[in-house]
Amino acid sequence: MKNSTAEPAARGKRIGVVLLQLGGPDALESVEPFLYNLFCDPDIIDLPLAFLFRKRLARMISSRRAPHVQEFYRKIGSRSPILKLTFRQARALECELQKNINAKVLVCMRYWHPMTEAVVDELRREQINRVVLLPLYPHYSKTTTGSSVNEWKRVSAKKGLRDIGVSGVEEYCEHPLYIGALVRNIQIALARVPAQDRSKVHLVFSAHGTPMKLVRSGDPYQQQIIRSYNAVIREGKFGLAHHLCYQSKVGPQKWLEPSLTQTIEGLARERVTHVIAVPIAFVSDHSETLWEINMDMRRRAKEMGIRYFDMSPALNTNPMFVRALADVVLQKVRA
Known part of the structure; x- marks a missing residue:
């Protein structure tokens, strides 16, 4: 990929690329609060008048499911590897993007750390000029990409993040x-x-x-x-x-x-x-x-x-997949 594919103006700005992902418990004791966050999501539990009982329902479901879910996490090392693997993807993507634009890639998990509030704060510290939200979901769903984007909008509004332009990738299922x-x-x-x-x-x-x-x-x-x-x-x-x-x-x-x-x-x-x-x-x-x-x-x-x-192996940091991610980001930056 040649540097000429990026617009000169884009190369002068610092672009923040935010990888949107589900997240996962980082210890067995994190399973229940992780599940609670999941079932508290209004894009997951969207029953009529759910706002009246969503937290109580999430607490009940997470406490009941946690012992069972902990058992299969125990079999894969007592934690989810998703954070470690997503940080590897972030590093690989940042290296690929740096060939064309001044990019900082951050990881934003929906239901466990690092969550949206922490990532918004980091964007401010990094003096980012523009943000591209990049879901690590190639296929759009209200419950995945939609939920993460909604949370981003809620947190950004709460923190008054109005001085940074934000665009988002919806899907890349046939890239x-x-x-x-x-x-x-x-x-x-x-x-x-x-x-x-x-x-x-x-x-x-x-x-x-x-x-x-x-x-x-x-x-x-x-x-x-x-x-x-x-x-x-x-x-x-x-x-x-x-x-x-x-x-x-x-x-x-x-x-x-x-x-x-x-x-x-x-x-x-x-x-x-x-x-x-x-x-x-x-x-x-x-x-x-x-x-x-x-x-x-x-x-x-x-x-x-x-x-x-x-x-078959998961994509993880497959070079072709990393290049696909870089390409959809560059398309957004050039748009």
Whole structure:
């Protein structure tokens, strides 16, 4: 990437790029307050008159779920790796952006530290002239990117942050470099399969699910997931059976289907022996990949008779993914 791709005026300004991410507990004792923050979010719990009881409901749900959730965090090191991995992504992105613009990349977590108030304060200290909000969610949903942007607006208004221009990236679900990074990681996983068995592999693309109520309200997340899935299949030319499913359901509402569990059960009934799971909506490793797919589902798949189960690597600091992030930022800066 050449420096000439950035406008001269943009190179003279100090650009703050804020990575918006979910966050995760940094210790077992952080699980319950993390869950409380999650279920206190008005973009998550949006029932009629919910403002009257949201905090009480969040307290009840988080206290009940915490012991169970702590168990699978205990299996992946007693903390989420998402903060460490997101800081690595931030450093890699900053190095890439510095080829073109004077950029400072900051990490902003929605439900655990560093949270929005701390990041807004840091922007002031860093004397940033302009901010680009960059969600580490390639697919837009009201409950992810929408929630983080709403929180940014609330905190910015509270702190009187009016002297810094802010623009935001909504989605990049079909960005060629993002798709290429996913294809490359699938190729890495396929290379681990003995050559004589590769034709037996079924690729199972697993995205985080959402309630059907959200889909019916017009949330674009599912359609963007499908667009990414189709683009990866088209670009990868794998010549293998492939499936799209959803995971991580919480609560009694009907969620997107088929679920990851339903998909693996169906493949086992069809006597499929080789599966590679592809975490399509996750850009770094955390509990949904490390525990839910790579440990729990791996164990269950084996019990169902699937002899070979693997997961393609998460994107993390995949160079193509970092370049995709840099490109969407530069597009915003030049706009």
